[in-house]
Amino acid sequence: MYKNGLSYARCTAVVLLTHIVMLAAILLRGNYETLRDIVPLGVVVLGLDLVYTVILRFFYKQMTYTMDFFLLLLLGISVIFQSCFGGIGFALKHQITCIIALVMCQVGFLLTRNHVWIQSKKKILYIILGVLILSILFLTGSRSMWITIGSISIQPSEFMKPVFVLICATSIREQHEKKKILFFYVSREMLVMTGAFIIIAGLQWWCRDLGSLPIFAAAYICALVCRLCYPKAKFSKKTIIGISAIGAVVVIAALKFAPGYVQDRLSVDIWNQMEGNGYQQCKALIALAEGGLFGKGPGCGSLYQVFASDTDIVFSTICEEWGFLVGLLTILILMGMLLLPMINKPRSYFHTTMILGVVAVMIVQMGLNIFGSCNLIPFTGVTIPFISQGGSSMITCGFLAGMLKAGQSPVFRKTEPKLKKTRTENRKAAVV
Amino acid sequence: MLENILEFLQGNAIFSICISAVVVIFITASIFTMFNHAQEEKRVEQLRWNKVSAHMALYDLSRRLVIPLEADEILVGRHGAADIRFPDMSVSRYHAVLYVSNGIWSVMDLDSKSGTFVNGRKIRSQVKLKDSDEIRFGDKAVVIRERRRRKHV
Numbered sequence: 001m002y003k004n005g006l007s008y009a010r011c012t013a014v015v016l017l018t019h020i021v022m023l024a025a026i027l028l029r030g031n032y033e034t035l036r037d038i039v040p041l042g043v044v045v046l047g048l049d050l051v052y053t054v055i056l057r058f059f060y061k062q063m064t065y066t067m068d069f070f071l072l073l074l075l076g077i078s079v080i081f082q083s084c085f086g087g088i089g090f091a092l093k094h095q096i097t098c099i100i101a102l103v104m105c106q107v108g109f110l111l112t113r114n115h116v117w118i119q120s121k122k123k124i125l126y127i128i129l130g131v132l133i134l135s136i137l138f139l140t141g142s143r144s145m146w147i148t149i150g151s152i153s154i155q156p157s158e159f160m161k162p163v164f165v166l167i168c169a170t171s172i173r174e175q176h177e178k179k180k181i182l183f184f185y186v187s188r189e190m191l192v193m194t195g196a197f198i199i200i201a202g203l204q205w206w207c208r209d210l211g212s213l214p215i216f217a218a219a220y221i222c223a224l225v226c227r228l229c230y231p232k233a234k235f236s237k238k239t240i241i242g243i244s245a246i247g248a249v250v251v252i253a254a255l256k257f258a259p260g261y262v263q264d265r266l267s268v269d270i271w272n273q274m275e276g277n278g279y280q281q282c283k284a285l286i287a288l289a290e291g292g293l294f295g296k297g298p299g300c301g302s303l304y305q306v307f308a309s310d311t312d313i314v315f316s317t318i319c320e321e322w323g324f325l326v327g328l329l330t331i332l333i334l335m336g337m338l339l340l341p342m343i344n345k346p347r348s349y350f351h352t353t354m355i356l357g358v359v360a361v362m363i364v365q366m367g368l369n370i371f372g373s374c375n376l377i378p379f380t381g382v383t384i385p386f387i388s389q390g391g392s393s394m395i396t397c398g399f400l401a402g403m404l405k406a407g408q409s410p411v412f413r414k415t416e417p418k419l420k421k422t423r424t425e426n427r428k429a430a431v432v
Numbered sequence: 433m434l435e436n437i438l439e440f441l442q443g444n445a446i447f448s449i450c451i452s453a454v455v456v457i458f459i460t461a462s463i464f465t466m467f468n469h470a471q472e473e474k475r476v477e478q479l480r481w482n483k484v485s486a487h488m489a490l491y492d493l494s495r496r497l498v499i500p501l502e503a504d505e506i507l508v509g510r511h512g513a514a515d516i517r518f519p520d521m522s523v524s525r526y527h528a529v530l531y532v533s534n535g536i537w538s539v540m541d542l543d544s545k546s547g548t549f550v551n552g553r554k555i556r557s558q559v560k561l562k563d564s565d566e567i568r569f570g571d572k573a574v575v576i577r578e579r580r581r582r583k584h585v
Binding site: 004005006008010011014015017018021022024025027028029035063064065066069070073077116293294295297322323325326329330332333336340343344345347348349408412 | 434435438441442447448449451452453454455456458459460461462463465466467469470471472473474476477480481484502503504505532533534
């Protein structure tokens with residue numbers, strides 16, 4: 001039975017029906033050769049819906065399930081999208097990563113739902129971050145973020161995101177112990193958090209992966225604001241001016257000393273360089289316009305021929321085939337997932353900070369991808385959570401979704417320390 | 433036969449638009465359904481929180497106010513960012529924090545100017561609270577008390 005006693009038949013039916021309608025749209029509008037092309041996709045997507053619902057119904061007890069159904073809906077839609085690019089087929093690799101993401105969601109939930117426990121294990125988080133940093137420094141190729149093992153490529157910097165968000169959230173513990181350094185009241189935890197961010201930023205700079213830098217910066221800023229608003233913080237004008245000034249100096253210096261290719265992207269005129277730096281964005285914008293409101297039809301697009309059509313410019317590929325409205329609603333589903341904590345508010349500072357960090361990471365990542373492919377900001381090449389293809393990204397996003405869920409179904413249980421029995425108590429017990 | 437029908441339908445632009453519109457309607461409906469369920473979950477979560485917090489609330493007797501305790505760490509102070517705000521000059525901006533663990537509430541003073549008192553005694557460390565204890569933040573006195581539970585018929 002569900003622990004909260006609510007019935008979820010309506011949610012299950014709605015998720016199933018949405019996926020069935022999308023599969024029917026492929027049948028009626030899609031680009032396929034025989035009906036057999038659609039069968040594996042349909043069986044797997046609907047099968048996963050049913051299996052996951054049964055697992056939730058009978059084997060898993062928690063307080064809130066809406067996040068799970070949002071995730072199930074989104075992952076099913078994502079598999080359908082990815083299977084349609086360049087003709088109807090079945091994106092097996094993407095399906096496997098989606099299942100791993102669902103598992104990681106439960107792992108993230110179980111690890112972070114008890115804030116007292118996770119805060120007591122924060123040293124392990126620093127060790128994991130250290131291992132990830134060292135693996136990037138020594139195991140990846142020269143100035144690259146990827147570790148290649150056979151046919152599998154792993155991006156350790158993706159795994160740094162949940163670890164960094166957790167480090168930011170656990171830094172709440174020693175907030176009362178603040179010392180005045182120069183002009184600011186800071187705690188040791190805040191300094192460690194800042195140090196971790198500086199190291200990560202330096203590493204991103206060294207690896208030429210500046211697209212992810214705003215994501216970490218967003219998580220850090222959210223945590224910093226939470227820290228400053230915490231009890232006993234001096235959230236004064238002096239602090240605001242000081243931090244703003246430091247931020248402005250850092251941004252100006254970063255833009256001035258940015259690598260050549262970044263400065264090229266900042267000033268590129270895509271329509272004049274259609275065959276050069278602006279190739280992907282031009283194609284993405286043309287595809288977006290060609291798709292219109294209702295799209296060309298699943299598998300009927302042409303953007304799949306462009307490099308990174310299923311990752312970096314996936315929003316345009318979806319809009320071309322399914323239409324702008326469906327693309328927009330997919331983003332709304334993701335936004336809905338992120339907005340759930342506003343309905344059911346977290347009840348601890350730890351979970352508040354953690355959820356803010358997760359939301360910041362996902363929204364910035366989504367914004368960089370969508371606005372980048374629409375030429376509103378420089379093209380960065382980051383993925384849309386759960387929609388773009390990519391194992392490392394999918395695992396990370398699954399874990400982050402689990403963290404969001406933990407804020408919805410937290411555990412407020414503190415294990416009391418076992419007291420040693422005195423001799424007299426032992427004697428009394430023996431007599432009884 | 434079926435393939436011929438499908439081919440005919442695929443060539444019809446209005447039919448394609450209708451199919452897309454149906455997809456849009458279903459996705460929108462699923463988003464609304466989920467949010468509706470989230471509202472119901474909020475109600476259930478509130479009942480669960482009442483259990484976690486042992487149905488306790490603060491009673492401001494001077495203003496005849498019941499202040500619900502809605503989180504496991506609650507900041508009391510005069511500052512706008514405080515969870516429970518007392519606009520009284522005797523209360524510091526960040527005065528004290530209330531904690532709950534295993535259904536037991538406790539209070540800790542944050543080095544406030546006028547101090548925090550439990551049943552008239554000034555507290556120096558984190559102190560556990562019992563039903564009907566009087567807590568005084570500066571000149572502002574409140575009582576922590578179990579809320580009246582609704583009788584289920």
